Amino acid sequence: MPLCHARAPRGLWGRKRKALCKLTPCDNCPGWADCNGKSLLHAPSSLPSNITDLDLSFNSLVVPRHGTLLMDFPSLRSLNLSSNALLVLSPAVFSNLGALRLLDLSSCSIAYLHTDAFKGLGNLHTLLLRNNSLQELEVPFFLPLKALLYLDLQHNALVSVDTLSLQLMEAVPQVRLEGNPWVCDCSARSLQQWLQRRQAVQVTCASPPELRGSAVAALDSQDLGCWMKQRFPRGVSTAQQITVTLSNTTTPPAGKGGRSWPYLVGFLVAAIGISILIALAAKCKLFHKNFASYRHRPLPETSSIGGSPMEDSSSWDRDSSGQGASKNHPMPDAGHLQAEDDDGFIEDNYIQPSEQLPEEEERELHLSI
Structure with missing residues (x-):
């Protein structure tokens, strides 16, 4: 392998390769360019577009708010942007670098990563973000990095990481989180x-x-x-369970305990409300039942031939007092009255006309006798 393509430690990049390669605005050899510490605001346009390794560390690069940072170098496999005041990475700023394998963003004072900051870096293997000011990691930040093998987050301002981000980092073999x-x-x-x-x-x-x-x-x-x-x-009693639990746990931190009482109050209120509704429903049903029973009245009693008992008794009193009685019509005996009462309970609908006439003649015959 030619010396210009040899991978050397960072401290040797400025010595060995300056001695072996032709000096230009950026020291470069075929496929490689070293623009370290040149006070650059943008990558030099004089660099060949087919370079695969580019070092732009210790400059003053301006990151565009829209669009990509290195539009003219689609073949890059290694990019060093460390020690530039990047602060915030705009969305899809590296989207044209689909072949990139290593990205160094160390010591760039990055405080926030847009969720689409690394969009398009599906082949990235190494991402260095140490010595920045990151306070949190959002889940979409990891989604484009399908091939990531090494993630360096040392010496940031991370105080916690959510569970979903940790699950996504499970796919990364090496993750450095020291110094947070x-x-x-x-x-x-x-x-x-x-x-x-x-x-x-x-x-x-x-x-x-x-x-x-x-x-x-x-x-x-x-x-x-x-x-x-x-x-x-199953054989352990409740008292033993409480004893073991109290001996193996400590008092929860102030401000984080006693949060179960709102749920208990809510449960009690719901139970009381349901009980009241059931009681009201039962009481309404009982009220309707009693109201319907009060509306029923006993049927009036009918006389033997259709008249009311009051009319029969009044007419009988008149006959007994002599106002309508005659010697030719004596008082009928008790047997005849019982027969009339029994006959009176038979409904007219069930007596045929042919049968009704002989009964009337027989009644007149008894009265005459």
Whole structure:
């Protein structure tokens, strides 16, 4: 391999290659250009468009708000932009560098990464973001980096990482998280488990003060102040479970305990409301039932031939007092009255006309006798 293409440590880039290659505005050999410390605002237009390695570190590059940073170098495989005041990377600023394998953004004072900052870098293997001011990592930041093998996030301002971002970083074989001011409370439980799986004991806590300098992976749920659910065999009594739970847990941090009471109050209010509704429904049903029963009235009693008992009694009183009685019509005996009463309960609809006439003649015959 020619010396111009040999991969040398960063400190040797300015000495060996300056001695071996032709001096230009940027020291370059075929396929490679070193523009380190040239106070450049933009990449030189005199560089060949087919170069694969470009060093633009320690300059004053201006990142465009729209569009790409290096439109004229689509063949780049290695790009060094370290020690430039980039601050914020605009969306899709590297989208034309589909062949890029290594991107160095160390010491660029980056405080925010747009969710589409690395759009188009599907072949990127190494991403260096150490010595910046990143405070959080958003999930879409990782989505375009399908082939990432090494991620360096050392010495930023990260205090926590959400669970979904940690899941996406599971696909990256090497991740460096040392030197960040990690807060070791219950929210760091996911980070702790992730570090334990990777055996990364160098990541240490910055707060709270009693855990400062402790390895995050070496802590447990008690140190983080988390309440953990425990499973007990079926034969263990409730009193023993409470004793074990109290002995294995600590008091939760101030401001983070006692959050279950709103759920209890809500449950009680819902239960009382449902009970009241059921009682009202039952009472309304009972009211309608009683109201319907009060509307029913007993049917009036009918006399033997259709008249009312009051009319029969009044007419009988008149006959007995002598106002309509005659010697030719004596008082009928009790047997005849019983027969009339019994006959009176038979409905007229069930007596045929032919049968009704002999009965009337027979009644007159009895009266005459």
